[in-house]
Amino acid sequence: MQDFTNGTIDITALPKYEEVQFNALSRKYWKVALLNTAIFLFILALAMALLLFFAKETRSYIYVFAAGYLILSIFLIMLYQARIKRTGYAIREKDLIYKSGIISIATSIIPFTRIQHITLNEGIFSRMFQLGSLHVFTAGGGSGSITIPGLDIELARTIKAELTRQLTNTD
Amino acid sequence: METDFSEPKRQSAAGVAVMFANHLQHSVRVLIFPIILLLVRAKGVNVWYLVAAFLFFLFIIAIYSYLSYLRFTFFLDEEKQEFIIQRGVFNKEHLSIRLDKIQQVNINQSLIQRIIGVYSLDIDTAGSDKKEASIKAIDHHTATILRERLLNRDIDPDIDEQSAPEISTKSSPLLKLSNSTLFKVGLTSNYGASVALLGGFIFAIMETLKNYTEAFQLEENPIKALSTKGLDLASTCVLIFFALLIVLGTNIARNFIKYFNFEVNRKKVVLAITCGLFEKKHTLLQPARVQISSYSQNYFQKKLNLLNMKFKQASFGTADDDHDEDNKKHDIEIPGCDETERDQLLQMIFDNIPQKEATFIPNYRFLVLTIMLRVVFPVALFLLFGSVLSYLRPYFWWIIPYVILVVIMLYFEFKHHRLYLSEGFIIKKSGIWDIEHQILEPHKIQSITTKQYFWHKKADIGHLILHTAAGTIHFKYGKYAEIHLMVNYWLYNIESGKKDWM
Numbered sequence: 001m002q003d004f005t006n007g008t009i010d011i012t013a014l015p016k017y018e019e020v021q022f023n024a025l026s027r028k029y030w031k032v033a034l035l036n037t038a039i040f041l042f043i044l045a046l047a048m049a050l051l052l053f054f055a056k057e058t059r060s061y062i063y064v065f066a067a068g069y070l071i072l073s074i075f076l077i078m079l080y081q082a083r084i085k086r087t088g089y090a091i092r093e094k095d096l097i098y099k100s101g102i103i104s105i106a107t108s109i110i111p112f113t114r115i116q117h118i119t120l121n122e123g124i125f126s127r128m129f130q131l132g133s134l135h136v137f138t139a140g141g142g143s144g145s146i147t148i149p150g151l152d153i154e155l156a157r158t159i160k161a162e163l164t165r166q167l168t169n170t171d
Numbered sequence: 172m173e174t175d176f177s178e179p180k181r182q183s184a185a186g187v188a189v190m191f192a193n194h195l196q197h198s199v200r201v202l203i204f205p206i207i208l209l210l211v212r213a214k215g216v217n218v219w220y221l222v223a224a225f226l227f228f229l230f231i232i233a234i235y236s237y238l239s240y241l242r243f244t245f246f247l248d249e250e251k252q253e254f255i256i257q258r259g260v261f262n263k264e265h266l267s268i269r270l271d272k273i274q275q276v277n278i279n280q281s282l283i284q285r286i287i288g289v290y291s292l293d294i295d296t297a298g299s300d301k302k303e304a305s306i307k308a309i310d311h312h313t314a315t316i317l318r319e320r321l322l323n324r325d326i327d328p329d330i331d332e333q334s335a336p337e338i339s340t341k342s343s344p345l346l347k348l349s350n351s352t353l354f355k356v357g358l359t360s361n362y363g364a365s366v367a368l369l370g371g372f373i374f375a376i377m378e379t380l381k382n383y384t385e386a387f388q389l390e391e392n393p394i395k396a397l398s399t400k401g402l403d404l405a406s407t408c409v410l411i412f413f414a415l416l417i418v419l420g421t422n423i424a425r426n427f428i429k430y431f432n433f434e435v436n437r438k439k440v441v442l443a444i445t446c447g448l449f450e451k452k453h454t455l456l457q458p459a460r461v462q463i464s465s466y467s468q469n470y471f472q473k474k475l476n477l478l479n480m481k482f483k484q485a486s487f488g489t490a491d492d493d494h495d496e497d498n499k500k501h502d503i504e505i506p507g508c509d510e511t512e513r514d515q516l517l518q519m520i521f522d523n524i525p526q527k528e529a530t531f532i533p534n535y536r537f538l539v540l541t542i543m544l545r546v547v548f549p550v551a552l553f554l555l556f557g558s559v560l561s562y563l564r565p566y567f568w569w570i571i572p573y574v575i576l577v578v579i580m581l582y583f584e585f586k587h588h589r590l591y592l593s594e595g596f597i598i599k600k601s602g603i604w605d606i607e608h609q610i611l612e613p614h615k616i617q618s619i620t621t622k623q624y625f626w627h628k629k630a631d632i633g634h635l636i637l638h639t640a641a642g643t644i645h646f647k648y649g650k651y652a653e654i655h656l657m658v659n660y661w662l663y664n665i666e667s668g669k670k671d672w673m
Contacts, residue, residue: 011656011659011660012656014659014660014662014663015659015662015663016655016659017655017658017659017662018621018655018658094662094666095662095666101622103624103625104622104623104624104625105622105623105625106620106621106622107620107621107622108618108619108620109618109619109620109658109662110617110618111618111662111665111666112666113665113666113671114616114617114618114665114672138617138618138638139485139617139639139640139672139673140617140618140638140639140640140643141638141640143636143638143643144617144618144638144639144643145618146618
């Protein structure tokens, strides 16, 4: 790695993005996630009930269905929990960092100077709990942008205002 | 037309003819099926009615073309630094383009325009709006001046006036493709596209033949006979030989049509590229607007000292999929050049020839997962199906050539997967047959993603994804500690430097 130092800067002394302390998402986001899962599971239960009601020959498998349903529910809830636990964001002086993922943990960094625009979205459930999700777009298209879900709406507004201020500063 | 663009202007008067041709072509394309239906149904109707209807149709289009010619105006707002196009027959459309958002201005000439003797001027913006800004009929002199105005907005108008005539007087080009180079390029590149084209063609012929035999209830279907009797070795060889000949032929023909008389000229700070046999294309490339420069070469091309270069520019919204049509529109390709010409071009783009100073090699685990996904998994699936469906069993031996081929390909993919760094440049090498080098300057990075699977934590392996406005660059299975260092360094570069990405 010494190959591309410039003499004046020591690369190992540069600020390290990998050692940044991440902020967790709002606690209330867990409730939103649970609500979403509950609705999905409810629809699934309804579909299964309909199947059992109309297709009589499937009734002998009712215990298999029930067991599968239970396992899926537990699995989904655990998945959500794991995901929320591993999601975090950090705002440094000059960039925004977002970390997420279950099987693979991805860390994305957007320097403020590369931000194109920022939007703040509020879903129905999110609004119930005063939460919002922040989308930060770059010219790198969809894959180069960051979405931070589950922020307290006031905090999200503050961040958005701050980032927008930074944007106009650099222009 | 003079060179003052501050007043709203119409297109060349010949534009009416171009618009007429365009509208006619467009409406015929839209209405072709209703028209055919009408013709088939209306057998009893007097022919003169049809002729009258046709003439009326032409008349309507002519009126429409004339109106759209009258309504189409453009002008340059020097104060606001905007180029404004107004158009639309029924609903007026007002298109304003900020000059600093213009990436590229192309002067093209289609066959119709060539006959009439006008050009079209297409403005390529880096904006998210998909609307195409193009002037369909403009004479060459005005077009070149307007183009200079649109691109070199900082330069004094006096210098502009002087440089305008210079365009027509040819200076010695930076790069010129001879017919023999084009021939060589056609022989050695783009096999995939030509094979796909040929495949589609053969499929279409088979389909029509099938329909034909079914329609006339022929006893003997030549295709069916072929497939039932089978082919002996000699005729297979002949067939393959002909297929190869056709692939190479179409390749060469395509290359000649697209890149005939290919020339790169240097004009102050921009590169002017012209090419085309039937449709002439003039493109101005601004080095600062190039996001990713790449060059590629396969085994044959290496022997011939031929390189294929590509300059990718920003394409908003479509940066996700690299193979998007819209994305390709922004790419500028140089089909053939040698190494010294490549270095000259890179020198022009970067003011510097990118060097490979530090090399980064992916971990051998690169092979493990890809072999699992592309060899072990499909073979297991095939065996599983084979054990259930007995008629698959005679084909089990196919596994052997498949495994050998795929493993060899994966090995080459692994061997060519490299990342090189030097002061101010990131070079990514990749490819199986066509080996591509993508060159990126750190300040063109939009955002960076690093990724690690949890089972790679101990081995300290991770992936790096660089997002740019012209697509992404992946480096897989690198040492995570090294990736961290690179990322910190690039972030330092982007955030401390004042260099903008566009």
